[in-house]
Amino acid sequence: MTHTQKRIVINRVVMTLSTLSAVIGIGFLLWILSVLVINGVDALSWSIFSEEGAPPGYEESGLKHALIGQLMIVGVATIVGVPLGILAGTYLSEYGQKSKLAETIRDISDIMMSAPSIVIGAFVYAIVVAPMGHFSGWAGSIALTIIMLPIILRTTDDMLQLVPSTLREAAFALGAPKYKVITQVVYRGAKAGILTGILLGVARVAGETAPLLFTSFNDNFLNTDMNEPMASLTVTMYNYATSPYEDWQKLGWAAAFILSMFILSLNILGRLFIMKKKS
């Protein structure tokens, strides 16, 4: 066999292996997805949305408590985290630019985006839960806000930097003060990108479980007082799935399905915004 023939054979072998690994990898992921959809759709019913949690074996049980808790915890984190993140990102792109301080903040934020979220839970436990003496929805929101901040900050920073500087210069040339240039011209130019950043940021924290385990903790019943322990879809899912009761496990799958669909929709929506911007 000549060297070239040998290369052709090796090429075929490697390409087959690569296709095979793609099939294996994609196969696993399809497996997970189908498990999620089959179990989730099977467990869905109206009572999921209308009923609260109940002891195992109870007919009338649902996830209303967890859905509302989830919306409140994530909602508060979004209301606080988004404006703070956008303003901090504005500083990096419009004021700090390439300064040492701005670069340091970028680096630290990049690292924080991949840092273990359970550690944020421990931190919030120490500064909020322990002094207050009890778990609370607020504590959960604070943990999620800390996780969301660097994501919003970095996407805002990136998106604002994409706005052409000629646009800023044109506005300055008309005599506009900087804050007006930023809020009226730059933000408008980066709207789609920032919106995508927000959607992805919300999607990311909505799936967090670990930082809620010992901050908002859990509650098997409906509670709308953020000062009290609060159910979330993720923690409920964890508790129900690890319980030995079949009906609870089923509710766990329903929660997993609802949460995944929510997060996937946010991701798809975010992509559509960016794509629309590009075309």
Add this chain to the structure above:
Amino acid sequence: MNTTIDRLFANTTKIIALAILLIVAWIFATLLDHSMESLKAFGFDFITESKWAPNLEKFGALPAIYGSVISTFLAMILAVPLAIGVAIFLSELAPAKLKSPVGVSIELLAAIPSVIYGMWGLFYFVPIIRDVFGGIGISMLTAGIVLSIMILPFMAAVTRDAMNTTPDILKESAYALGGTKWDVIKDIVIPYAKAGIIGSFILALGRAIGETMAVTFVMGNVHKISIDLTAPATSIPVTLANEFTEADTDLYYSSLFELSLLLLIISFTIISVAKFYFLRRKRVA
């Protein structure tokens, strides 16, 4: 008037941006502060002691560290070749009709929360491990496999992106010399994208070692160092997730905080290496 608002706006943004640095410093300081009791009681022994016995007020982190290292190592061994395979398939092999839908699905799967991977692992993978290897199915091996599946989409997507940065003209030049697809991938594409690929692997490693939910379901939280991969084990995040709300003494709490601090330092270091040595941000000119 305008200048006052201008200055106010500028300063507000600056203060909030600085707050990020403050929060990170605060996290380190708080964890260190709450670890003091454990640090005083055990000192350096904390990370070399293999006994974790809350009832005896004895806390050694070695089993958790061992579990974190081994489960992450297993995950990387399984995920790295798969990720490279998927990336080669997506960037060089797949027909145009498949490239985009498969690529987008992989990216979307990277967004699925890790708790879902854990749940799938518990209900569908644990029984398989039990049937194949015996034992209870809840084990280090299960954790490693579930973890590898969880980080696969992220790794494959980033590896593909890194490979796609290779200019077509460079690849064509190698084909023009008579290279096969594999010659071009191994001699041109991989060397060209090396920094990006290694960086993304290390970043995935940093994420995997701090991952909680994907492994909590399937690892067992057993503080015992065992060579047997099919035996239950624990990791730092698994210990935290299982025991934080159960800690009943100050020393127990403090030990858990020291574990948190340890995990944060490990992840911070790994992620920094990935970021600073391999994934240096390209500056927007």
Add this chain to the structure above:
Amino acid sequence: MATIIDITEEKALEVKDFEFTYAGADAPSIKKLTMPIAKNSITALIGPSGCGKTTLLRSFNRMHDLYPGNEYAGEILFKNKNILTSKEDLINLRIQIGMIFQKPTAFPMSIFDNVAYGMRLQGIKNKIELQDRVEKALQDAAIWKEVKDRLKHDANGLSGGQQQRLCIARAVAVEPEVLLFDEPTSALDPISTAGIEELIVELRERVSIIIVTHNMQQAARVSDYTGFMYLGELIELGKTEELFVTPKEKLTEEYITGKFG
């Protein structure tokens, strides 16, 4: 309607009724093109952007096969074989027909490894043979003196002109029979361009050369034959001095006098 002179020399390649259609396109980009390529001479392809000259060039080593869905029809004869039919011989075809691109394409490896790459692909492992042939190729490409003390350095540290010479060295190192140049100086400064042109003329001794250029002066300076293409067709092929001084076709005349293009 096209004017194509008879070539008396031996032919390196013969294009017969060649058609090429890009994936998804309704109409072919090259239509029924027939053209002889003389051996050990330089043939330049000129014409306005989009006339199909680069498309034709990339058919000679079947670069189009890298992207799915492209279609060939007709024949391109090389050593009495139609290169468009043999599927698995692509690798051998490309070893015999080398290519130089618009931009320098130094591989991410050392200067030495760049030049040795093609030979290693062919299985040459002998260190001394590799060293000899790398040195010879670098000398042929007139860059040996500049790089002989830094063969182990990263090739990307060289200037643009040097990198293009390196790519030529890499291509001639495997001793191809035909070399395809796709606007090889379009990314270079005038001095480097002059050097590359000189080199191309010297290489004619050993290989048959086809060069696509957007620069008519370059075609006039370096080539023996010039083909003028327009809208996917070969309008005129002639001896370079004749084509530029006394074009037979009206379109050719209009193009070389700058009436369009």
